[in-house]
Amino acid sequence: MPRQFEQDNLIGQSNALLEVLEHVSxxxxxxxxxxxxxxxxxxxxxxxxxxxxxxxxxxxEFIKLNCSSLSESLLESELFGHESGAFTGAKGKHEGRFERADEGTLFLDELANTSGLIQEKLLRVIEYGEFERVGGSKTVRTNVRLICAANEDLPSLAENGEFRADLLDRLAFDVITLPPLRCRTEDIMPLAEYFAISMARQLGLEFFTGFSPVAIEQLMSHRWPGNIRELKNVVERSVYRRGSDGEEIDHIIVDPFASPYRPMSRVKTRERQQASSTNDHAPSQQAPADINQSEAIDTADLNQAQPLAISFPLDFKDHTENYEVELLKRALAESQYNQKKTAEMLNLSYHQLRGILKKYNLLEKA
Known part of the structure; x- marks a missing residue:
């Protein structure tokens, strides 16, 4: 068995994964x-x-091809090959993936992105085991085990006429549906440790120092929309940025774009410009004729405000610091001490929250 397959071993003990592996067997x-x-x-x-x-x-042979990475003409040529002169630049005969995978397996990823022409030719190969190269008339026979993958609901696409229903019937002798990582929470830490150890080896570190409780909480609470691929990138990034200081990984860098200097998106820029334009064209509020009238309104607003439970004189600095500490503690408790959620609740960035917690010696308690 190839070494690459052994290295890319499927890791986990969750029931969801074990059911998939049994199905595969x-x-x-x-x-x-x-x-x-x-x-x-x-x-x-x-x-x-x-x-x-x-x-x-x-x-x-185990041959694979991502169907979304090529145009229809190039995909047709890659799958079925072409004869010399079949199109501009076609010099010499080219064997396609079906020929190269004869007696082996052909894996086609992103199948939902294929055109009707490609789907029609795939159907013929599955039914009869034969095809013609692009620009040729000679029938080529092949014995290929076809495995296809998609991240879309193919039956719904077939119902809407966006995917051939007869091809779907032929392909779906059996269907293996993979659970997302958020449904395999028991596997998150074993996978994270596996990726971390592999990254430590790449960096030439003597050993992997492990994850702190805070880092583990971050890993377990994230939804992982990118699943295992996202987890791998996040863990490797966190290990490499931590370096070789010999301490635990205490911060998981989920979003590498997170920065107070991140450029504003085009949508937000456009919205701000529109809002500014609206304000520029809005009729200006007429200044009050009598400044005393304006002051009276302000005083009324102040009288309606809820009184603060304080007594004077007081030390302003101590009072505000105590208030901030109490607010931080309540927010941490509300978010079950998940610092990322706490930062979102307080409208702070993760790094801003960490700085404030460090200022009040709350970092270790968080």
């Missing part, structure tokens, strides 16, 4: 088509590799 020995459905970053390619290497074709 049952269908792998067959030469039937299989569909793998899952969100981005859930490991669809790893499952396809496992299907191949657990089958009788394990010692033959």
């Amino acid at each position: 049952k269908v792998a020995p067959l030469s039937k088509p299989v569909l793998i459905i899952g969100e981005r970053g859930t490991g669809k390619e790893l499952i396809a590799e496992r299907l191949h290497y657990l089958s009788a074709r394990w010692d033959q």
Whole structure:
């Protein structure tokens, strides 16, 4: 079995993952088509590799292709090959992925992005095991086990006419649906530790120092929309930025774009410009004729304000610091001591919150 497959081992002990692996073991020995459905970053390619290497074709070619990365004409040529002179720049015969994967397995990712022409030709290969190269008339026969993947709901696309229903029927001999990482919470820390140790080795560190309780809370509370791929990037980034100081990883850098200097998005810039333009064209408020009248309004507003539970004289600095400490403690308790959530509740950046907690010696208690 190839070393790369051994290194990219599927890690976890959650029931959701174990059910998927059992499903894979049952269908792998067959030469039937299989569909793998899952969100981005859930490991669809790893499952396809496992299907191949657990089958009788394990010692033959495992060819893969991302269908969303090529135009229709290039995808057609890559899949089925072309004859010399089939189109401008086509010098010599080119064998496509179906020919190269003969007797082995072909994995097609992002299948939902293929055109009707490609889907029609795929259907013929599945039904008859034959095709013609682009620009050719000779029938080429092939024996390929086809595994396809998508991160969309293919049955819904078929109902809306955006995907061939007959092709979906042919491909879906069996369907393996991968659970997102948020449904595999038991696997988050084993995966994080695996990625952290691998990154420590790449950096030449003697050992991985581990995650602090705060870092573990960050990892466990994040929703991971990018799933395992996002977790891998986040952990590797956090390990590399921490360096070799010998201390635990106490901060997980989830968003590398987080910065007080981050440029404003085009949408927000446009909204601000529109708001400014509206204010510029709005009729100006007429100044009060009598300044005493304005002062009277202000005084009325102040009289309606709730009185503060304070007594004078007082030390302004001590009083405001005590108020900030109490506010921080209440926000931390409300967010169950998740610093990221606390920062969001107080409309602060994560780094701003950490600075304030450090100022009041609350960082270790958080």
